[in-house]
Amino acid sequence: MPAARLESAPAKVNLTLRVLGRRGDGYHEIESLVAFASIGDALVFTPGASLSLEVRGPTADASGGLADNLVLKAAHALAERIRPLKLGRFELSKRLPVAAGLGGGSADAAAALRLLARHNRIALDDARVMAAARATGADVPVCLDPRPRLMRGIGELLSRPLRLPSLPAVLLNPRVSVATRDVFTALRAPPIAKAPRDAGSDASFPSGRNEFIETLTRGGNDLEPPAISLHPAIAEALAALRGVGGCRLARMSGSGSTCFALFDSARAATAAARSLRIARSQWWVRATVLGAAAR
Numbered sequence: 001m002p003a004a005r006l007e008s009a010p011a012k013v014n015l016t017l018r019v020l021g022r023r024g025d026g027y028h029e030i031e032s033l034v035a036f037a038s039i040g041d042a043l044v045f046t047p048g049a050s051l052s053l054e055v056r057g058p059t060a061d062a063s064g065g066l067a068d069n070l071v072l073k074a075a076h077a078l079a080e081r082i083r084p085l086k087l088g089r090f091e092l093s094k095r096l097p098v099a100a101g102l103g104g105g106s107a108d109a110a111a112a113l114r115l116l117a118r119h120n121r122i123a124l125d126d127a128r129v130m131a132a133a134r135a136t137g138a139d140v141p142v143c144l145d146p147r148p149r150l151m152r153g154i155g156e157l158l159s160r161p162l163r164l165p166s167l168p169a170v171l172l173n174p175r176v177s178v179a180t181r182d183v184f185t186a187l188r189a190p191p192i193a194k195a196p197r198d199a200g201s202d203a204s205f206p207s208g209r210n211e212f213i214e215t216l217t218r219g220g221n222d223l224e225p226p227a228i229s230l231h232p233a234i235a236e237a238l239a240a241l242r243g244v245g246g247c248r249l250a251r252m253s254g255s256g257s258t259c260f261a262l263f264d265s266a267r268a269a270t271a272a273a274r275s276l277r278i279a280r281s282q283w284w285v286r287a288t289v290l291g292a293a294a295r
Contacts, residue, residue, distance in 0.1 A: 002046060002047040002048070002088070003046075003047075004044050004045065004046040005044070005045045005046075005115055005118070005119070006042060006043070006044050007042070007043045007044075007045065007111040007112075007114055007115050008040055008041075008042055008043075008111065009040045009041040009042065009043055009104070009107035009108045009110065009111040009143075010036040010037050010038070010039070010040035010107060010146050011036065011037040011039060011040045011096055011102040011103065011104065011107065011171065011288075012034055012035075012036055012037075012102055012103030012106065012107060012139060012142065012143055012146070012253075012254075013034070013035050013036070013037055013102065013169075013171070013253045013260055013290055014032045014033070014034055014101070014221065014253045014254045015032075015033045015034070015035055015216055015219070015251070015290075016031075016032060016033045016216065016219035016220065016221065017030060017031075017032040017220075017221040017222060017223060017254065018030065018031045018032070018219070018220075018222055019184075019187060019189050019222040019223065020192055021189050021190055021191055021192025021193070022189045022190065022191050022192060023154075023191075023192055024191070027154045028154065028184055028187075028189055029152070029153060029154065029192050030151070030152065030153075030154070030155070031150065031151070031152050032150070032151045032152075033148070033149075033150055033151075033162075033205075033216075033219070034142050034148060034149055034150075034151050035148045035164060035167065035290040035291045036143075036146040036147070036148070036290065036291070037102075037169070037171065037288040037289070037290055038288050038289040038290075039095070039096075039171075039286055039288045040095065040096060040104070040107055041057070041092060041093060041094055041095050041096055041104060041107060041108050041111075042092075042093040042095070043071065043090060043091070043092050043093070043108060043111040043112060043115065044090070044091040044092075044093075045088055045089070045090055045112070045115040045116075045119065046088050046089045046091075047086060047087075047088040047119060048087065048088040048089050049087075050087060050088075051072065051075055051076075051079075051087040051088070051089075051090075052088075052089045052090070053066055053069060053071055053072050053089075053090045053091075053092065054089070054090070054091050054092070055069065055092045055094055056091065056092070056093055056094070057092070057093040057094035057095055058094070058095060059094040059095060059096060059097055059098055060092075060094045062094075062097070062098040062099075062177070063094050063098050063105075064098075069092075069105070069108075070105040070106065070108055070109035070112075070136055070137055070140070071090050071092055071108050071109055071111075071112045072090075073109065073136050073137075074109035074110070074112045074113050074132060074133070074136040074140065075087060075090075075112055075116060077131075077132035077133075077135040077136050078113060078116055078117075078128070078129065078132040080132075081128040081131055081132055082120065082122065082128055085116065085120055086116075086119055086120050087116070088119070090112060090115075092108055097173045097175070097177075097258060097284050098177060099177035099178055099179065099180075100173050100177065100178070100254075100256070100257055100258040101178065101252065101253040101254030101255055101256045101257060101258045102171070102253060102254065102258050103139045103142075103143055103254065105137070106136075106137050106138075106139035106140045106142075106143045107143045107146070109133070109136045109137060109140045109143070110133065110140050110143035110144045110146070111143075113129055113132060113133060113136075113140075113144060114144070117129050124144065124145065129144070130144065134156055138154050138155035138156075139155055140155075141155055141156055141158060142155060142158055145161070147161040147162075148161060148162040148163075148164045148291055149161060149162055150162065150203050152198070157198060159203055162203065162204070162205065163204075163205075163207065164205060164212065164290075164291045165206075165207060165208060165209040165212050165291070166209070166289055166290075166291050167209065167212075167213075167262050167289065167290040167291055168262070168263045168264070168265055168266040168268065168269040168287075168288075168289055169260050169261060169262050169263065169269055169287070169288050169289065169290050170241065170244075170260065170261045170263070170269050170272050170273045170276065170285065170286070170287055170288070171253075171258055171259075171260050171284075171285070171286045171288055172237050172240065172241055172258065172259050172260075172261070172276060172280075172283060172284070172285050173237070173257055173258040173259075173283065173284040173285075174233040174234065174236060174237045174257060174280075174283050175282060175283060175284060176231050176233050176234065176256075176257040177257070178227060178230070178231060178234075178255055178256040178257045180254075180255040182230060183223050183226050183227045183230065183255040183256065184223070184226075184255070186226035186227075186229055186230055187222065187223060187226040209264065210264075213248045213249055213262055216249055216251075216262075217249055220251070221251055221252050221253075221254075223252070223254070223255050223256065224251070224252045224256070227252060227255060227256035227257065228252075228256075231256065231257055233257065234252060234256050234257050234259065237257070237259045237283070238250050238251075238252065238259050240276060240279070240280060241259055241260075241261035241272075241276075242261070244261070244272040244275055244276060245268070245271070245272065246263045246264060246265075246268035246269075246271070246272060247261045247262070247263065247272065248261075248262045248263060248264065249261065249262045250262075258284075260290070262290075266287070266289065269287045269288075270287045272287070273285050273286065273287035
């Protein structure tokens with residue numbers, strides 16, 4: 001039997017997110033500092049004669065039908081660009097909340113592309129792999145090589161990997177699914193006159209955790225107010241995070257509804273997650289580390 005391979009699909013967290021404006025085609029230009037968590041979904045690939053997918057896990061029921069799954073979309077996109085492409089069976093363990101601002105589906109798709117590239121002995125920086133990522137979804141390119149980066153354009157302009165301090169954190173989702181399109185519509189961003197040309201490849205950030213968090217406090221997430229206007233539970237989630245001991249910064253990720261809080265130590269983050277689970281047992285709460293490799 002061919003050997004199965006396991007790939008992590010770490011959660012993407014937008015530490016900052018600025019909306020620069022609306023393009024003529026209806027898409028929005030953004031600028032976002034992205035980091036990845038030590039938790040996420042997991043994808044197993046077994047080589048075989050045909051392409052198939054099975055979805056399991058605690059959030060599988062909310063992930064929609066197989067026909068819309070980004071794992072299959074990514075595999076088809078790569079197969080269109082590389083022929084013949086050796087395929088196989090995927091088994092996806094869904095652990096992240098769906099439509100939650102963590103790029104779960106995009107991370108799953110990126111994991112599928114990494115597995116297929118490895119199986120077919122294709123370099124991950126092959127232009128055809130990146131083209132397949134872009135064709136699959138706006139967040140898939142940044143998830144392809146899950147390291148901290150600045151992301152601009154509609155997600156296709158990526159900086160080189162950035163050195164960020166390890167950030168103990170808590171992720172909290174109030175069990176609300178958010179449609180990204182609705183949040184951007186509520187934002188009512190003005191038209192953008194000129195699209196950015198690069199992704200800030202010369203950007204750098206403080207290496208110390210304290211200084212870095214202070215830098216983050218000067219940023220924000222432009223999608224937070226419109227998301228809260230549509231889903232007031234997000235404001236409740238942010239208030240809960242800001243109310244726990246040791247919270248240095250609390251902010252919404254992406255278009256919501258997951259929010260994150262940063263702490264000075266893993267012990268403080270773990271204690272905060274424990275207290276939040278007790279106080280809000282119906283919410284999804286996880287302690288994690290941002291900027292670390294997924295496990």
